[in-house]
Amino acid sequence: MNAALEFVHVDTWLEFWWVMFGLTGQLMFSGRFLVQWIVSEREGRSVIPLAFWYFSIAGGVILFAYAVYRRDPVFILGQSLGLIVYARNLWLIHTETRRD
Template sequence: MNETMQTLFSWLHVDTLTEFWWVVFGLAGQLLFTCRFLVQWIASERERRSVIPIAFWYFSLGGGLVLFTYALYRADPVFVLGQSLGVVIYARNLWLIHAEKRGV
């Protein structure tokens, strides 16, 4: 392994290439999670009122699932518990939105 990769591994607190890819996976989940705030903020600014578009819930669910999976890999019970409840809430909100559109 070259010096640049050793520095990167050290900075990310990983020892193996597998751990490195898990960190990349976790960062991707965090990016999805961050996108939901941007989507909500832009939609609210356009409407000049608080708006939660459906994309917010999809980004929430996607980011939550990725972060939940990452937390399971890292075996972090606090992180697992924190993400698990959110995933249920995001999925339920999407279910309610789609049920309303179907007229159920």
């Protein structure tokens, strides 16, 4: 079990789980591009599906929490600004859907 701690260069299990949490957020955040690519290939044109924005929010929230834990102001600022953009896009999409 201590090999896992050494592999990710952390000293405690709490840090290990935070790293795993952060990696989960990064995988979700990166997964949005895979979703966008698959949908675009199926459509034969560039498409940004609704799932892209939900992956963005979920990954962004997790990465923001991880950044706060790490006390990284650059990472915190970057994720917080991104979350505003993702939330606004979802708001615009849902407003448009209700209007139609």
